[in-house]
Amino acid sequence: MGVTIADVAAHARVSTATVSRVLSGEDSVGAENRARVRTAVAALDYRPSAVARALRQRSTATLGLVVTDIANPFYPELVLGVEDEARRRGLSVLLCNAANDADRESGYLDLLLERRVDAAIIASGGMARRHVERLAAFPVPVVLANARPTPDSVPAVACDDHTGGWLAATHLLSCGHRHILHLAGSAAAGETSKRVEGVRAAVNAHADAELTIVASDGTLEGGRRATMQAAEMLTPRCGVTAHNDLTAIGALSALRDLGLSVPADVGVVGFDDIALSAYVDPPLTTIKQEKYAMGAWTVDAVSRRLDGQSVESVTWPIELIVRRSTGPGAP
Amino acid sequence: MGVTIADVAAHARVSTATVSRVLSGEDSVGAENRARVRTAVAALDYRPSAVARALRQRSTATLGLVVTDIANPFYPELVLGVEDEARRRGLSVLLCNAANDADRESGYLDLLLERRVDAAIIASGGMARRHVERLAAFPVPVVLANARPTPDSVPAVACDDHTGGWLAATHLLSCGHRHILHLAGSAAAGETSKRVEGVRAAVNAHADAELTIVASDGTLEGGRRATMQAAEMLTPRCGVTAHNDLTAIGALSALRDLGLSVPADVGVVGFDDIALSAYVDPPLTTIKQEKYAMGAWTVDAVSRRLDGQSVESVTWPIELIVRRSTGPGAP
DNA sequence: GATCGCCGTGTGATCGATTACACGCAAGCC
């Protein structure tokens, strides 16, 4: 590289200020000079340094995005929304994958600060829980996605977990299942998450229904393992709600190997509606989250905060998508 | 923010040079001053500006990573490898999602240059094809992943597509299928890709075998559609090879709806071995690519290029993973 | 003809770090 604005200025026989003005679209430059700058830029293949500009303007036009785990298809769909919306606003995205590790998360927060990102988006339930106070005191605007910590000190977007859990369990109950087996997201959050509460509320509304909660970890493997461990409970009275689609798909795989048929013997409901859920066998009944839209919302939200406006947390609506992993087959 | 090295220097009653020296780990600073700087840094919660440092040192410690499509689970696994390896070397990753759009790709290349990334990693077959000459002339080191354009002007890592295609088809042939239906990745690349060539070579090695190639687009939906369109060919003589696992999973879904059983009626082989492939029904026989390792390799490669070494392109070995979507069921 | 204002352009300060160079001082050496 190495071609700077001074080189362009020399080549066009104008000052660096004039070059800067032409490039930033100011209209106060004469036609003659404007043309000379244009040709000089083209001739030298000049690209202004975003680094130098950022230093001077004290703004990097970059958003930091920290996600728990890009390997979970939920996140790429959210990232897509963030990225598109950021691009639309001329912002770049610095992606950090925290891999569910508290130290690593913390390290990334430091990184974002040193990089002087204009704002940060944190898409990680666990992280929101572990670092709320730090995030609330963050020197740049922060918005959370897929998490709603209490107190509500940082603007956040999350789906309506309680209703989601409630819809999932109610649907299974209406299919005739009377024993709900819930595969929770993580041992830590298992007992307290709103998703679980929603399931519990639905079960409590039926006098003859019972609930078992099993801890899992939100992965395919974890869903499979948890289901295998709960094998003896899996009678046709049983319907399975999972913390997310990966867990549910892991459960489907386990049920298959246990010789149980879905939905005839056991019904299964996932959560998230990742793209693949419609393609597994049987296609998965699930609670749909609008991941892309939520991602886009976070960018809109940080933009508004950058404009000095305040932003309220939002609960995003969800929707029950009935596919063939649940059905009226239960006794 | 706004706390600069000068503030720290003032607080510690030393010069900015001394602060800089302490923070960069130079050992030439006296114990007294060193301690004072340390406390000042802590007291002010000072974080050096990566922007200013980048300007001065002419290096951003950042890699640009352009991927075709993060929504395809193949890429997150590769990104994971890139990210981990980058982190290990103290580098950050600027992620760009090109969404298979040539203009957008080109725009991202400009962005990476303006951002002054130290090096770029391009994970996109189509992009490699469309922009080889530009990438070859790139002012910073570039490495390609998941692509091996000819001529070999840019270091690249890609799996052994030819052998992969060959293994997939040979496996189906050995299961007794005699009509191979290949669902190609994209119409453009369909006829020429090494994967297809490998399939063709395997079919040609059997006098009684025939091959049909159908264009698709590498997505779940595309795989499903292509299979539906080819419905009348799907006799038990038939085995399906897919350009990737998403396409194969789409095909499985279509076959199910067509009332065909896998592997008894039709065998299916995917490509990539994304995590979900082991969990669909039937679990997908596929060609495994070591996505994480390939991602890590690209970072190692750009690092070597940054050290002035030259880097040779690499063909990564693949492996046939036999699961239950293929079997000896064919006539 | 003097004054005013505007237009187009250039000069130079500035953003926040790193680092080459210089300098003061103390110890070691002859």
Added chain:
DNA sequence: GGCTTGCGTGTAATCGATCACACGGCGATC
């Protein structure tokens, strides 16, 4: 005592942009 040596520290240039301010020239106004 004078000289070197080296250590610890500070001064100031530098990276590549942006932008406040100044300035020259020209047309309009009275």
